[in-house]
Amino acid sequence: MSNVTYHVIEHDGGYAYKVGDTISETFASHDEALRAARIAAAEQRVPDEDGNIEYQDARGARHVESARGDDRPDTEVDG
Template structure:
């Protein structure tokens, strides 16, 4: 099982949560960013249907793969 950490960081004149190199929208307060990160991390744990997904890699290549809707990551929020 994979693990995803949501980190609360200062961003663009406010606060955001960050997963890997990706930032959320900017929030006015640390508490608001943390609440949004907690909600997003909880939603990511909810099982869904198996589906085909498509995404772009950092090289700019598009990949299509089967995503098992029951293989959900373990998540936490830091900061």
């Protein structure tokens, strides 16, 4: 199982949370960003239905992969 860490960072005159290279919207305070990161991390652990993930890579090739709904990562928040 994989592990995903949410990091609270300063961003655009406020705070946001970052996962990998993805940054959330900006929050006015550190506490608001931390609360949002904790909610997002908890939601990511919730099992869902099996489904397909479709995406396009950097070369423009389309891919389809199966995703098990019960294959959820461990998450943590670094505030």
